[in-house]
Amino acid sequence: MKIEIFANDSDKSLAIKQQLQKKLADRHFIFDSENPDIVITVGGDGTLLSAFHHYEKQLDQIRFVGVHTGHLGFYTDWRDGEIDDLVVSLQSDNRQSVSYPLLDVNVLTRKDGEVHQFLALNESSIRRVGPTMTSDVYIGGDLFERFRGDGLCVATPTGSTGYSKSLGGAVVHPDMPVLQLAEISSINNRVFRTISSPLIISPNDWVTIRPVSPGSNQDFLLAVDSRYYHTTDVAQITYKVSKKKVYFAKYRHNGFWNRVKDSFIGDEQ
The missing domain is CATH 3.40.50.10330 (Probable inorganic polyphosphate/atp-NAD kinase; domain 1)
Structure with missing residues (x-):
């Protein structure tokens, strides 16, 4: 060994x-x-x-x-x-061994159309640096809502005990290979409205976040677990339960x- x-x-x-x-x-x-x-x-x-x-x-x-x-x-x-x-x-x-589900993070860039792939054990979040983030949120390819707020977080079941929990998310057992989508300080009033609740996403579905007006020079902070990436070049981010798993003895x-x-x-x- x-x-x-x-x-x-x-x-x-x-x-x-x-x-x-x-x-x-x-x-x-x-x-x-x-x-x-x-x-x-x-x-x-x-x-x-x-x-x-x-x-x-x-x-x-x-x-x-x-x-x-x-x-x-x-x-x-x-x-x-x-x-x-x-x-x-x-x-x-x-x-x-015992295994835990992981999160695939695929970032489509605006300028060259390339897809950058990441893998998360806990969670990934996207935030706007400075002004409010406005993004269309798709679940399984269908438009779900137009989000306005500080950002969005997608967590694995083991990640549900971390940042997602602090956002009001549920604690999810890792035997359930699902995603959890949580809002970060969403704006809700008579003009703007979101679901205002964490969502548990089936492993057969996926979450796509598309910033509104991607042609403008918007600053974003993408977090993948404890790694952070500052970028102005995000056309969309897709989250899905990964086919890979992590194994513990x-x-x-x-x-x-x-x-x-x-x-x-x-x-x-």
Whole structure:
């Protein structure tokens, strides 16, 4: 089994990485950063997201394992004090895994008509820099509404516990391969009207956002997970449930609702 350990820059994470490297080397594991079978992330969900994007072209070959050195995260099953237990689990690996759905993001440019493709684990959002964003929103190819406001966010089920939740979205179990579309500060009055509610989109449908008057020089901020792209060249963005998935090694997988409870409710008083 080929292993890569992907850690953030904190002193605690780097110390845990060194411990893991020594324990795995003593047990004759192979380290391979180019073509690993398992990527162990040490840090938090942000570290896992960085590792995901680093290896996003190899997702069908890799399983991830998360070790958290801070607050409990949705993608990290192991605490920093459980390294020995993790090593034992790696030694007895039976290739079991759990998978989560991903989000395809296709951005059509206005000037050259090229399509730029991105992949998101959590969510993607589009905002206007400065003035209000005005965009037509299509679902499954049919015009749904003309949106006016700060922006729009499309989230995966695992991403539903992040930015989408802060926008009033529902928490969606990752067994449901759906998208969630949420508005960011929409304008609603007698003149302008939107649905003003998050929408759960079927995996058979897709969401297309087309800025109104794309010929004008409009500034947009496109976010894909924790990556940000400033652009003035957006004709439309299409979101769809990806055919790709991300896989996590199922040694001691913490159930989704337990993660939700631990993160937002905590222990009962």
